[in-house]
Amino acid sequence: MDIFSKLQEEKARLSPSETRIADILLNDFEFAVNASIIELADKADVSPPTVTRFCRRVGCDSFSDFKVQLARTAYVGMRYLRPEPKSRDPADVAQDIITKAQNALFLLHRSLDMAAIEQAADKLSKAEMIYAFGSGGNSSMIASELQNRLFRFGLHVTASSDHGMQLMMAAAAKPTHVIIGSSFSGRNAELVRAFSLARETGVTTIALTQADSPVAQAADIVVQIDLAEGNNIFRPTSTRIAYLAAVDILASLVAYNIPQAAVTLRRIKQQLVAHRDGDDRQLLGD
Amino acid sequence: MDIFSKLQEEKARLSPSETRIADILLNDFEFAVNASIIELADKADVSPPTVTRFCRRVGCDSFSDFKVQLARTAYVGMRYLRPEPKSRDPADVAQDIITKAQNALFLLHRSLDMAAIEQAADKLSKAEMIYAFGSGGNSSMIASELQNRLFRFGLHVTASSDHGMQLMMAAAAKPTHVIIGSSFSGRNAELVRAFSLARETGVTTIALTQADSPVAQAADIVVQIDLAEGNNIFRPTSTRIAYLAAVDILASLVAYNIPQAAVTLRRIKQQLVAHRDGDDRQLLGD
DNA sequence: GATCCTTGCAAATTATTTTCGTGATAAGTT
DNA sequence: AACTTATCACGAAAATAATTTGCAAGGATC
Structure with a gap:
């Protein structure tokens, strides 16, 4: 302690x-x-x-x-004892932001439920099709990040930030499919509906969200991301950083589950080393 | 140190x-x-x-x-003194990712050139129009994040990840405008061209990139983000986290420069507190 | 008025730093 | 090659500083 x-x-x-x-x-x-x-x-x-x-x-x-x-x-x-030092001095602002981001990672690590993540990774790596859902600037970024990471392993995945589309996809999904949805607040009612719909037909649902929130209750597997309130509401960047790290962990575990992924990744890496002088697009590799 | x-x-x-x-x-x-x-x-x-x-x-x-x-x-x-524990044990994987992300933030903080960031914030807050450029999954995310953060302060800003579009915008920009571009590798040749084009007509150019890289050399103001090689190439997530934090710092400094921004942000915060039960979209606020 | 708690004083203990001297190695000189 | 001389790393012991302990005085509470 x-x-x-x-x-x-x-x-x-x-x-x-x-x-x-x-x-x-x-x-x-x-x-x-x-x-x-x-x-x-x-x-x-x-x-x-x-x-x-x-x-x-x-x-x-x-x-x-x-x-x-x-x-x-x-x-x-x-920092999370006293609310806001918040001087306007640029050095303080920078320090404050960096510290908050590190705190978010620290708290994430402490609250991570590894069993749930492993379970989620397991389901994802066996899924015939994956739907990544998230709305709003933050969660939709997480959804596309999931797509971005998972397609590389040869998985079939699509991301959507559109509620209507999400509902249609959820309705069309089969029991061999997996829906993974992100909600920072845990109160995205449309996501809850999509999850409920999917579960009626036996589709596996995974939530990246706050524990015990409506979204969490609607999902089969909950990768809980619980950060202190202060971090959460007013400083979305540090929360997002925590979510990104969680996705990174999840994707890495999925990669280990898929033998083919290692080969693909190695090829990407070799290519990266060979063509170091290219532009950013190559950094997409992992 | x-x-x-x-x-x-x-x-x-x-x-x-x-x-x-x-x-x-x-x-x-x-x-x-x-x-x-x-x-x-x-x-x-x-x-x-x-x-x-x-x-x-x-x-x-x-x-x-x-x-x-x-x-x-x-x-x-x-951890960054010892090379890689890298077992496949999920707890180790998680630990490794979290630590790398924290290190990236740590390194970012250490290498930050506050004078350059302040200068960049100053130019941005006075710009009549801002163009945020970035290509590839990583940098285009940073570009849209910049748009996302800056428009809230009442600034005029547009983001583009399309090379052709970037060139046209750069050609059309006026001396009172600012172009801010991100490149993780610093070797995005198209971004270099856009910067060069813009500078011919006296447009201020700001780069978020590696120091001494081609992109850095092409820009007026360089917010350098130098992370150790290891982090950089094979683990894009931690690099991205550093860039996100840098954008967060930059945007916060811009906010302090704009009196109106404080009012707007306060209104957003109040609304957030009032409507806590909404969905993710509200978390976009800061 | 007895008891318990808080607190500071002074002594004892412990930890840290400074000073000084030795021995080793390297560089220059005969 | 042999002999200074300079430089440096290092530890022993002394000096200094910091920390802890034992004890007693002053207050508050019952």
Whole structure:
């Protein structure tokens, strides 16, 4: 368990002196990781022993262990404690965006249900036909990314971001087919309808979405992507990055399931090396 | 600058004792961040002073500073020193992909030229018309992402992934217009032609690409995105994630330059909060 | 008024850094 | 080739700094 969650948990039980220490951690983190116990104690107007006791309280062995843990979780844990540092200084903006993106990946990794992903990869690699659904700028990008990745392995796949089309495809799909749909919010009602329709005829449905959302409940297999609220709503880029990484993982696992894919990919790679001087289109390869 | 790049840089000049210390860092990192200077010295078969000297050598003020820096960059920096774990075990595959994506963000952040980005943001926010160019699956996605982000701020922007169209637009552009083009490889010859054409008539050109590449040389302003080779060629997803983050940064800076944008964005946010139950399309907002 | 908790002081302990000297290697000199 | 001389890496020990522990005083609570 990381320091920051421990801190939030203990917050109420902290003594006045300890609260002052905690405040410094949250407000002037840079100072805190670089300070010695004496400097930190001075700044918090407490004695060094109090700082030591504080460290023990939040689950560390010693002050130096505390500093290491602090520095370690800082990278990921820091920003989602305080809402928005949001200075307009370009360096801060860049730092903030990069950190949020890394956090999103971190959270994705932590919440990934590997069993579900493996199951999804398994179904996809055996599917006679795959429909990738997603609407809105974000999810439709994910749908075309799925198409982009999967067709390379020799799979039959088509992507659609059109609700009407999705419904028709879902109605026409056979039990040997697979529908994979993405919804960041989990509340895409049309996708839910498409899933329900497909399941009536025994088509396998896979959702890339938030756990326990309507879309998740409508699907057979749920690759859940649960990010903290803050990341989610107002900063779509970091959420999208997490989805892209999830698709990357899924596609890689599918590739391992398909012997032919390895051969194809190797050929693409060789071609890439041979023609390094071409333009971007070649980078499509993987 | 982080410890691990410093380490690689200094590697050749390291003495035998120092090399032993470096080895421990790389092989038993967990031990290294938790050890005291004495424990670390013992394990490396050197004396504590040698460890202190080693710390100074890699750019730290003291041993404790060293430990903090270590713990701090560990999360992202670790893996790109060792080549490939690459087992087929799903958990490893996932870990590998996530780490590579995080590294790409880390490297992006390190190599970002903030002055160039600010300059680019400045030009974009003042442009009468913006053309976003990019071809191939990756760069065309970046182009449409640019359109997607910039039109929200009230800017006039169009994206194109069609070479012929790009040339015509470049020929028709006026000095008050801006062309922004993306090329992962930096070798998109058509984009170079479009840039050259545009510059003849004094149109500002901005490139999102590798430094010192043909595309970079053809542009007025270069937002350089330099990732290590390994990431680049065979794993397009992580490169793309870096580009997406770069666009995110650029767009955020543009937003700060445009007073009107803040108002628009606030309205979008309020609407999002009010209609939380809608579908994905609303997440397009930022 | 007894008890418990918080806190700081001072001493003890431990960790880290500095200083200094040795030995090894390389470069220059006779 | 042999002999300085310079340079450097390295560790021992001393000096310094940081951290922890034991203990007692001051408050709050019951």
